[in-house]
Structures are given as structure tokens and as C-alpha cells.
Amino acid sequence: xxxxxxxxxxxxxxxxxxxxxxxxxxxxxxxxxxxxxxxxxxxxxxxxxxxxxxxxxxxxxxxxxxxxxxxxxxxxxxxxxxxxxxxxxxxxxxxxxxxxxxxxxxxxxxxxxxxxxxxxxxxxxxxxxxxxx
Numbered sequence: 001x002x003x004x005x006x007x008x009x010x011x012x013x014x015x016x017x018x019x020x021x022x023x024x025x026x027x028x029x030x031x032x033x034x035x036x037x038x039x040x041x042x043x044x045x046x047x048x049x050x051x052x053x054x055x056x057x058x059x060x061x062x063x064x065x066x067x068x069x070x071x072x073x074x075x076x077x078x079x080x081x082x083x084x085x086x087x088x089x090x091x092x093x094x095x096x097x098x099x100x101x102x103x104x105x106x107x108x109x110x111x112x113x114x115x116x117x118x119x120x121x122x123x124x125x126x127x128x129x130x131x132x133x
Contacts, residue, residue, distance in 0.1 A: 007064035010057045011035035014112070019061050020123075027065045027123040031078070032057040033115045047084050047116045048091065054119050055095045067125045069095055074122040075103045081116060082107040088117070 005020035005027065013019060013030070020029045034043045034053035037060070043053040055069070062068050077088055085105050092100075101121065111118050 005065045007060050009037055009060035011037050011040055020065055022065055025125040029061055029121045031118045031120040033112055033118045042113055042115055050115055050117050051088055051091045054117055062123055067123055071123045071125055072101045072121045073124045075101045076120050077105045078108050078118040080108060080111055
């Protein structure tokens with residue numbers, strides 16, 4: 001059974017897609033760029049501010065789906081400048097703990113709204129345990 005995930009704590013979709021789609025315990029997270037949910041404007045500041053905003057947006061969607069960032073099993077990072085990859089690692093360390101998700105870092109020519117970073121991922125929710133009666 002497919003469930004569409006939506007939260008006002010992350011940017012609304014700016015195209016023909018959902019923030020995330022849940023199928024059983026797997027959640028497919030759409031790409032997040034550094035938009036501030038309340039204003040739908042790109043976060044002010046440098047690439048660090050953009051990376052932080054993207055992780056905050058992903059976190060909001062994972063929580064709306066019933067999990068958190070630690071449930072992400074695959075993360076894709078798209079950067080317009082791969083020299084920013086060490087910064088992604090540094091900031092990611094503040095959001096994730098071992099064991100880390102599988103990950104890819106991809107250099108791209110451009111991203112929506114001229115931002116420097118976008119991330120998407122796949123999340124596996126834990127099995128719900130119910131207390132014995």
C-alpha cells in the first residue's frame with residue numbers, strides 16, 4: 001500500500017512530485033534543496049547554510065514519515081561544486097551517527113533555483129513492536 005508523505009515543516013513540492021512516498025516500511029525521499037519551508041526562499045548564507053537547511057528539510061520529512069535521519073539507508077548528495085564535499089562530510093557528522101547510510105556524491109552542472117546542493121534518499125522504517133497482551 002502506497003502512502004504519500006507531506007509536512008509543512010519541509011518545503012512544499014515545487015513540481016509534480018511528493019515530498020516522500022511510503023511503501024510498506026520503505027520511504028522514498030524526494031530531493032530537498034535549501035529552501036526555508038516558511039518562505040519557500042533559498043536560505044541565506046554560504047554553502048554551509050545550504051547544506052544545513054537540506055539536512056533540516058530531510059529530517060522533517062523523515063519524521064513526518066514516522067522515522068528519523070538514522071533510518072535513511074541510502075543518501076544521494078548532488079553538488080554543483082565537488083570541492084564542497086568535505087564540508088558535506090563535516091556537517092553530516094552532526095546529523096548522523098555510525099552506522100552511516102550508503103551514500104553517493106554526484107557532481108552536477110546545475111540545480112533548481114541555482115542552489116549548490118540537493119539530497120534525496122531511501123529510508124527503511126523499523127518494524128513496529130507491539131507489547132504482549
